Amino acid sequence: MASVAAIALTLSFVSRLSAQLTLTLAATSSPTLWYMTRASATSAYVALSLTVLLGILQVIAKNAAERLTWLVDELHKFIATLAGVLVLGHLVTLLFDRFLPFSLLNLLIPVNEPYIQTAVNLCVFGMYSLALLLFTSWLRRRMKYRLWRGVHYISFVMFVLVTLHGWLAGSDSGEPWMRAIYASSAAMVVFLTFVRLFVGSPKEQVQPTASK
Numbered sequence: 001m002a003s004v005a006a007i008a009l010t011l012s013f014v015s016r017l018s019a020q021l022t023l024t025l026a027a028t029s030s031p032t033l034w035y036m037t038r039a040s041a042t043s044a045y046v047a048l049s050l051t052v053l054l055g056i057l058q059v060i061a062k063n064a065a066e067r068l069t070w071l072v073d074e075l076h077k078f079i080a081t082l083a084g085v086l087v088l089g090h091l092v093t094l095l096f097d098r099f100l101p102f103s104l105l106n107l108l109i110p111v112n113e114p115y116i117q118t119a120v121n122l123c124v125f126g127m128y129s130l131a132l133l134l135f136t137s138w139l140r141r142r143m144k145y146r147l148w149r150g151v152h153y154i155s156f157v158m159f160v161l162v163t164l165h166g167w168l169a170g171s172d173s174g175e176p177w178m179r180a181i182y183a184s185s186a187a188m189v190v191f192l193t194f195v196r197l198f199v200g201s202p203k204e205q206v207q208p209t210a211s212k
Contacts, residue, residue, distance in 0.1 A: 033097035038172060040093060042181070044086035045166055048130070049185035051080045052159050055152070056192040063199045077137065084134050087127060119169035126161035129154050159189060 054076040061068045094102045101114050110121035136143060136151045163186060172178040 033093050034099060037090060037093040037097060038170075040086050040090040041166065041170065042172070042178070044083055044090055045162060045185070046181065047079050047083035047086055048159065048162055049189070051076060051083055052155050052189055053192060054079065055155060056189070056196055060192065060196050060199050063196070080134060080137065084130060087130060091127075116169050119165050122161045122165040123169070126158050126165060129158035129161065133158065156189075156193070 054072065058068060058072065058076065091107050094100065095104060095107060105111070106113055106120070108124070110124040113120040133152060133155055136148055140148050163182060166178075167173050167182055170178065173182070
């Protein structure tokens with residue numbers, strides 16, 4: 001009962017804070033914020049796609065017993081963190097832009113969304129998936145490898161969620177250039193995933209028979 005009451009109080013606090021922010025920002029509606037929202041969303045999607053692609057490439061290289069430079073791993077971490085920052089920027093601009101009246105509660109919990117409910121719900125779940133991936137990446141050295149790797153399979157789910165969110169909710173999704181970004185990103189992820197499935201681990205690879 002105590003935990004239920006705590007959750008109820010937390011939701012009530014978030015709702016009141018959201019309402020206050022909404023009233024404070026009600027007069028704020030700028031085309032600049034709209035452009036920032038779209039730019040941050042597109043940039044975040046590109047960064048997330050690159051993060052997933054680099055992650056798959058690292059696994060393929062490892063399974064093929066190939067050594068990649070440490071720069072690839074550092075680039076993977078950097079782009080993943082950058083994606084998180086861009087997603088945060090996207091949420092902040094949505095909160096401040098009154099053209100679509102998103103509240104803090106709308107951005108954190110998939111309920112009563114003011115814009116395409118299903119698409120925004122996908123974004124909320126994708127956001128928490130990204131947060132989990134980033135959090136476990138920062139704690140990688142303190143986690144068992146199998147647990148860390150198991151959690152990172154969520155990256156495929158996250159990619160599907162954010163792709164569907166952008167396709168369904170993005171105001172630019174009907175533009176040829178944006179469709180090209182979605183299509184090329186999805187195609188590359190699918191292709192590398194198939195490559196990953198067919199490139200087994202070094203232990204599974206058959207050693208060539210020595211010639212007599």
